Amino acid sequence: MSDATVLQQEIAVEQQHVDRVYARLADLRQDASRAEKEGYQLAGVGTFGALVERDAMVFHRARRRHALDAEYEGLVFGRLDLTSGAVHYVGRMGIRDEESQSLVVDWRAPAAAAFYRATPADPLGVVRRRMIQSARERVTNIEDDLLDPEAAPADMRVVGDGALLASLSKATGRGMRDIVATIQREQDDAIRSPASGVTIVTGGPGTGKTAVALHRAAYLLYSDRSRFAGGGILVVGPSGVFVDYIATVLPSLGEDTATLRSLGSLVAGYDATRTDPTAVAALKGSLRMRRVLERASHDAVPGAPTELRLLYRGALLRLDAADLERIRRKALPRGARRNEVRGTGFDRIFDALWTQAKGSVKTLPEKQEFEAELADRTDFRDFLRAWWPRFTPMRVLRWLAEPARLRGYANGLLSREEIALLQGSFDGLAEHGPTIADVALLDELDELMGRPRQPARKNRNNPFHVRDGVQEVSTYADRQALSRAQIVRDEDYRDYAHVVVDEAQDVTPMQWRMIGRRGAYASWTIVGDPAQTAWSGDAEELDRARDKALGSRRRNTYSLTTNYRNSSEIFAVAARVIRTIMPDLPLPSAVRSTGVEPVDLVVGAAQLPEAVREAAEKHLSDVDGTIGVITPVLRRDEMAGWVAGLPERIQVVTALQAKGMEYDAVVLVEPAEIAVDASGTRTLYVALSRATQRLTTVGTRDWHGAAR
Numbered sequence: 279m280s281d282a283t284v285l286q287q288e289i290a291v292e293q294q295h296v297d298r299v300y301a302r303l304a305d306l307r308q309d310a311s312r313a314e315k316e317g318y319q320l321a322g323v324g325t326f327g328a329l330v331e332r333d334a335m336v337f338h339r340a341r342r343r344h345a346l347d348a349e350y351e352g353l354v355f356g357r358l359d360l361t362s363g364a365v366h367y368v369g370r371m372g373i374r375d376e377e378s379q380s381l382v383v384d385w386r387a388p389a390a391a392a393f394y395r396a397t398p399a400d401p402l403g404v405v406r407r408r409m410i411q412s413a414r415e416r417v418t419n420i421e422d423d424l425l426d427p428e429a430a431p432a433d434m435r436v437v438g439d440g441a442l443l444a445s446l447s448k449a450t451g452r453g454m455r456d457i458v459a460t461i462q463r464e465q466d467d468a469i470r471s472p473a474s475g476v477t478i479v480t481g482g483p484g485t486g487k488t489a490v491a492l493h494r495a496a497y498l499l500y501s502d503r504s505r506f507a508g509g510g511i512l513v514v515g516p517s518g519v520f521v522d523y524i525a526t527v528l529p530s531l532g533e534d535t536a537t538l539r540s541l542g543s544l545v546a547g548y549d550a551t552r553t554d555p556t557a558v559a560a561l562k563g564s565l566r567m568r569r570v571l572e573r574a575s576h577d578a579v580p581g582a583p584t585e586l587r588l589l590y591r592g593a594l595l596r597l598d599a600a601d602l603e604r605i606r607r608k609a610l611p612r613g614a615r616r617n618e619v620r621g622t623g624f625d626r627i628f629d630a631l632w633t634q635a636k637g638s639v640k641t642l643p644e645k646q647e648f649e650a651e652l653a654d655r656t657d658f659r660d661f662l663r664a665w666w667p668r669f670t671p672m673r674v675l676r677w678l679a680e681p682a683r684l685r686g687y688a689n690g691l692l693s694r695e696e697i698a699l700l701q702g703s704f705d706g707l708a709e710h711g712p713t714i715a716d717v718a719l720l721d722e723l724d725e726l727m728g729r730p731r732q733p734a735r736k737n738r739n740n741p742f743h744v745r746d747g748v749q750e751v752s753t754y755a756d757r758q759a760l761s762r763a764q765i766v767r768d769e770d771y772r773d774y775a776h777v778v779v780d781e782a783q784d785v786t787p788m789q790w791r792m793i794g795r796r797g798a799y800a801s802w803t804i805v806g807d808p809a810q811t812a813w814s815g816d817a818e819e820l821d822r823a824r825d826k827a828l829g830s831r832r833r834n835t836y837s838l839t840t841n842y843r844n845s846s847e848i849f850a851v852a853a854r855v856i857r858t859i860m861p862d863l864p865l866p867s868a869v870r871s872t873g874v875e876p877v878d879l880v881v882g883a884a885q886l887p888e889a890v891r892e893a894a895e896k897h898l899s900d901v902d903g904t905i906g907v908i909t910p911v912l913r914r915d916e917m918a919g920w921v922a923g924l925p926e927r928i929q930v931v932t933a934l935q936a937k938g939m940e941y942d943a944v945v946l947v948e949p950a951e952i953a954v955d956a957s958g959t960r961t962l963y964v965a966l967s968r969a970t971q972r973l974t975t976v977g978t979r980d981w982h983g984a985a986r
C-alpha cells in the first residue's frame with residue numbers, strides 16, 4: 279500500500295471520531311440554549327433569592343453556550359495511544375458523550391499533559407502521539423511521532439514527519455495564532471508552572487515567550503476558574519499594536535475574560551501611543567521622577583489668590599500670603615495626599631478666621647453658625663476653590679511644562695543636563711495628550727495626591743450644605759463625616775488575581791510601580807529577554823523597582839531555547855548584530871531553514887524611497903502573509919508615505935513598535951539610524967528578528983559597523 283493510501287485511511291479513521299465530537303457538540307449547544315431560556319423564565323417568580331439564582335444560572339449557561347459557540351477551528355487536534363491500549367483525544371475543550379465517557383480531553387487537563395511532555399527518551403506511557411490537522415470540521419492531515427516503538431502493536435501505523443515544522447511554515451495572519459497543538463515540552467513546563475508566586479520566562483527572539491504567557495493565562499483560568507476569572511487576569515504588553523496582535527489568542531482558546539492593556543492604556547482614561555526619545559523616556563521612567571512629582575504635588579497652585587479679605591459683621595478678617603502659605607504647609611505635611619486633606623486645609627482657614635473674629639467682631643455667633651455664614655458666601659467659596667482646587671494628575675503634570683517650576687521640582691534630584699533634556703517634553707500634553715512614559719507619571723501623581731473623599735451621604739435638609747463641588751466647606755459635622763467616609767477608588771484601581779507582563783525587559787522603574795499597584799495581591803508571570811531591552815537607564819534601579827513590584831513571592835524561572843519564528847538565515851543576521859555588544863550571550867537555535875538569504879541594499883538618499891517601495895513590492899509577490907516595514911522611531915510617518923497605496927498586508931511600524939511583533943517578510947529601513955548606541959543596537963536586534971521568511975534591509979549607509 280502506498281504512503282498516500284495509508285494516510286487517507288488514517289484520516290478517515292480520525293474523521294469518524296471528529297464527526298462524533300461535532301455531533302455531540304451540536305446537542306450540547308442546543309441543551310445549553312434551552313437551559314438559558316428556562317433560566318430567563320424564572321424571572322416570573324420574583325423573590326430576591328430567586329432573582330439572584332436566576333442571574334447566576336443564566337450567567338453560567340450563557341457562558342457555557344458562548345464557549346460552545348466559539349468557532350473551534352480544529353476542535354480536536356491530538357490523539358494519544360497509550361501502552362495500556364487506551365486512546366485519548368486532546369482538544370481545545372473537554373467533551374463527554376451521553377454516558378459521560380470522554381470524547382475529548384481539554385488540553386489543559388492533567389490527562390492531556392503527556393501530549394506535550396512525552397519524548398522518545400521519556401514516553402510517559404505514550405506509544406504514539408498523533409497530531410490531527412483540520413479545516414473547520416474536516417480532517418486534512420495527520421502527523422505522528424512514534425515514541426515507544428517497542429510497545430507498538432504490529433498493526434499500528436505511523437504517518438507524516440513533523441507536525442511542528444509543518445505548522446511553522448504557515449503564513450502569518452494579522453493576529454498571532456495559538457500554538458495549542460504544537461506546544462513543546464520546555465514551553466509546557468512554563469505554561470503549567472505553579473499558579474502562585476512569580477513565574478519568570480526568558481529566552482531569545484521567537485522562542486514562544488508571548489505564546490507561553492497567553493497559554494499560561496488560559497491554563498490558569500482552567501485550573502482555578504473561580505480564583506482567576508473572579509479576580510481577573512491582567513495582561514500587559516508594550517504597545518497598542520502589540521496588544522491588537524495578540525488579542526485573538528485567548529478567545530481562540532475559548533477564554534475572553536482576561537484584560538489586555540498596553541503600557542500606554544493601563545490607566546483608565548488614557549490611551550497613549552506617543553513615544554519620547556529614548557533618553558527622555560529613560561529619564562521619565564527613573565525612580566527619581568517620583569521625588570520630582572512629589573514636590574509638584576505639594577506646590578502652590580499657579581495663580582492662586584495670595585490674600586483673603588472678608589468683611590464680616592463690620593470687621594475686616596484678613597489672611598495674608600504668609601498666613602495662607604503656613605496653613606497650606608501645615609495641612610499638607612510631607613506624605614499627605616493633597617486631594618484627601620483638602621478638607622483639613624479648609625478647616626484650618628475657618629479656624630484662623632474664627633480666631634481673628636473673636637478678637638475683632640463684637641457680636642459673634644456660635645462657631646458653627648459663623649462657619650455656616652461663611653460657607654454660604656459666594657466670595658468665600660470662590661476663594662477656597664481657587665486656593666485649593668481639586669487636582670487631576672494631568673493638571674499637575676502640566677506644571678512641569680513651565681521651565682521655572684520644572685527646575686524647582688528637579689533641583690538636586692536631576693542634573694542640569696537632565697533637566698534640559700526634560701524641558702519641552704511636557705509641552706505637547708495639553709494638545710496631544712500624554713506620551714506612553716507620561717502615563718506612569720500620571721498614575722504616580724494619582725497615588726501621591728489621592729482622590730477627593732466622597733461624602734458618606736448627602737443631607738439635603740441641612741441648610742449649611744453647600745451645593746456641588748464644595749461640600750467640604752459646609753459644616754464641621756459634615757467634614758467629620760467626610761473624614762470617616764470611605765475613599766472611593768476608581769474602578770481601574772482594582773487588584774488583579776494574576777498579572778502577566780510581556781516584553782518585561784522594557785518596563786521602566788516607574789512603569790513597574792504602575793503595574794505593581796494593580797497586582798499587590800496577585801501571582802505573576804513575567805516574560806522577557808534582557809538582550810532586547812531599549813532601556814538605557816540605571817540597571818540596578820530597574821532591578822530594584824521590579825523586585826519591589828514582585829515582592830517576596832517565590833520565583834520559578836524557565837528559559838526557552840528554540841527560535842520558532844525566524845528562518846536560520848534571518849536569525850544569523852540578527853545574531854551577528856547582538857554579538858557585537860554581548861559576545862557571550864547564549865542564543866536560541868533557529869530550527870527552520872528556507873535557503874533564502876536576507877538582502878542588504880545600500881542606496882543614495884534620493885533613491886531611498888523608491889528602493890523601500892520596490893523591496894516592499896517584491897515581498898508582496900514572494901510571500902502570502904503580512905509584511906512589516908520597520909523604520910527608525912522618528913521617521914515612521916515620512917516612510918509610511920513611501921509605501922502608501924500598497925495593499926493592507928503591509929504594516930508600517932517603528933523599531934520600538936515592532937517589539938513582540940511578527941511578519942512573514944520585513945523591510946527594515948535605515949538600520950544605521952537605529953543602531954546609534956548600545957540600546958539602539960538592541961533595538962536593531964529586535965527589528966532584525968521579526969521576519970519568518972524574508973528580510974530586506976535598505977539604507978543609505980553601511981550599518982554593519984554601526985553596532986557598538
Ligand SMILES: Nc1ncnc2c1ncn2[C@@H]1O[C@H](COP(=O)(O)OP(=O)(O)OP(=O)(O)O)[C@@H](O)[C@H]1O
Pocket residue numbers: 442445446455456457460461462465481482483484485486487488489490807810842843937938939940967
Ligand atoms: N510550540 C510552537 N509551535 C508552533 N509555533 C510556535 C511554537 N512556539 C512558538 N511558536 C511561534 O513562534 C513565533 C514566536 O513566538 P512568540 O512571539 O511567542 O515568541 P517570543 O519569544 O515572544 O518572541 P520575541 O521575544 O522575539 O518577541 C510565533 O509565531 C509563535 O506562534
